[in-house]
Amino acid sequence: MGIEQMIPSLAGEGFFTTQINKVIGWARKNSLWPYPFGTACCAIEMMATLNSRYDLSRFGTEVIRFSPRQSDLLIVSGRVVLKMMPVLTEIYQQMGEPKWVISMGACASTGGVFNTYPQIQGVDQFIPVDVYVPGCPPRPESLIDAVLKIQQIIDGQAERGEFTRPTVEAN
Amino acid sequence: MSEAVKPEPKLPPTHDAHAKSPRVLEENQLDHDLLRRKFGALVTDIRTEYKQTVIYTTPANVVKALAIAQGDPELNFNMLTDITAVDNMRRADFDPEKRFTVIHTVYSVPNKKRIRFETVVGESDPRVPSAAAVYKGAAWVEREVFDMFGVIFDGHPDLRRVLMPDYYEHFPLRKDYPLTGRGERDNFVRAEELG
Known part of the structure; x- marks a missing residue:
């Protein structure tokens, strides 16, 4: 074990x-129980990841919960806009400790191509993120990799914040 | 010197074929005399632009004209396709008294005809009477136009924002509003600080 x-x-x-x-x-x-905060096309890839072809339940993450009080992993997959950000913050606050957050895709992580007035330019400005998943949208393998990284954080193989630390020094 | 014989340029057939398409003619050509007879003094101009019938009218008359278009058995425009607006601010011949063009598009399902009503309103007091009494579906789209352009629809049953949050102070589709907003998207409190 x-x-x-x-x-x-x-x-x-x-x-x-x-x-x-x-x-x-x-x-x-x-036995991670994810809360799927799916707001756009990334959610389709998240559903594909949960389906039998990619089968996220191989890693014990199949119990999708639609109540934040029953879940410990928040998967933010898709665009978050002005009206949605207070909802996302509230959902994050309603989740019981300990909790982890995956920011899936370019839009959730940086705003993506939507450099516009209602689009939040990265949810990590307002909620703490443990793992970012690059891609537009990411392949299911990328999301599985992110879940494995969350598992590394949980069992102490990796520190919290290890996967969000910049790997290249800013000039 | 003998001139070389140039082959005649072969144009793609699309444009001509489109003009001759019976469907386009049937859908879009409306008899101007008939429209003048029906609308009378309510309209300022009737034109056919890009094979589409456009009726220019004034804020005072637009809803009366819509009521005729809907109620007249010969016209029978029984469907409101959309209400939208255009901000004319970036036009070369911009006049603050002609800031917004409010556009009502109506369609006649039995006759397969379409009309666009264009109404010009000024910057200082952009008001148009609500068409919700004529077409029930107008109430929703008028809220959208109000939300995005700030055009006020007099007599609307419930004129509130529909897309943007209620606290929002600007009208985002106006041309003087920047695409990236005025910092509203960065103005939230971090979850940890909320406690």
């Missing part, structure tokens, strides 16, 4: 030791 620690003196005794946060993280990362 990847959470056990073997202590040599206990080898072969029929039990193993571990840490409580590792056990909880192991349970959490394999």
